[in-house]
Amino acid sequence: xAVVSQHPSRVICKSGTSVKIECRSLDFQATTMFxxxxxxxxxxxxxxxxxxxxxxxxxxxxxxxxxxxxxxxxTLSTLTVTSAHxxxxxxxICSASQYIMxxxxxxxxxxxxxxx
Amino acid sequence: xxxVEQHPSTLxxxxxxSAVIKCTYSDSASNYFPWYKQELGKGPQLIIDIRSxxxxxxxxxxxxxxxxxxxxxxxHITETQPEDSAxxxxxxxxxxxxxxxxxxxxxxxxx
Numbered sequence: 001x002a003v004v005s006q007h008p009s010r011v012i013c014k015s016g017t018s019v020k021i022e023c024r025s026l027d028f029q030a031t032t033m034f035x036x037x038x039x040x041x042x043x044x045x046x047x048x049x050x051x052x053x054x055x056x057x058x059x060x061x062x063x064x065x066x067x068x069x070x071x072x073x074x075t076l077s078t079l080t081v082t083s084a085h086x087x088x089x090x091x092x093i094c095s096a097s098q099y100i101m102x103x104x105x106x107x108x109x110x111x112x113x114x115x116x
Numbered sequence: 117x118x119x120v121e122q123h124p125s126t127l128x129x130x131x132x133x134s135a136v137i138k139c140t141y142s143d144s145a146s147n148y149f150p151w152y153k154q155e156l157g158k159g160p161q162l163i164i165d166i167r168s169x170x171x172x173x174x175x176x177x178x179x180x181x182x183x184x185x186x187x188x189x190x191x192h193i194t195e196t197q198p199e200d201s202a203x204x205x206x207x208x209x210x211x212x213x214x215x216x217x218x219x220x221x222x223x224x225x226x227x
């Protein structure tokens with residue numbers, strides 16, 4: 001299957017600072033990338049969908065000013081958690097799809113964010 | 117929107133036994149149903165998928181069945197091994213939307 005690389009795998013930051021998470025599709029061009037958040041022992045919750053070159057579409061209840069998403073190229077999307085607080089601590093996972101409709105979505109390794 | 121329910125939430129089997137995980141979906145327009153395996157601290161890994169024009173698909177010890185009429189699909193793992201222990205998620209997708217995930221099943225294979 002295709003490879004999606006997410007970096008960093010773990011990050012600890014202080015309250016009030018911003019953290020950037022990168023998601024790269026290594027061997028295919030991703031027209032669409034998705035960002036998920038996962039709480040312990042729970043399922044993945046979709047945060048936003050991003051298409052290359054356009055603004056991300058955020059799910060209801062997700063603050064777009066808090067979670068900035070940029071999909072500048074067909075192989076890179078970034079999620080920036082701004083002014084992080086302890087409640088933002090979570091496991092963030094990206095996925096990428098090569099085509100727009102009904103194709104396999106490949107996931108990154110995830111990023112464990114801890115805000116202290 | 118789509119709603120996917122997954123059962124059971126936990127499943128414990130003896131090594132060599134079979135494991136079955138079931139999911140139901142609500143949107144009859146959904147037409148792609150992947151299954152993911154997630155190990156602790158890692159992202160989900162696609163293990164098998166099925167499209168709505170197929171009723172069954174098999175890949176070695178793993179198989180997925182789909183009943184469009186009843187709107188449910190199942191994952192079957194035969195000859196389970198300890199390394200199969202993980203959390204398994206089913207998902208469904210409709211059109212251009214993102215995947216909707218089930219709540220997950222924690223599979224424990226006892227050696």
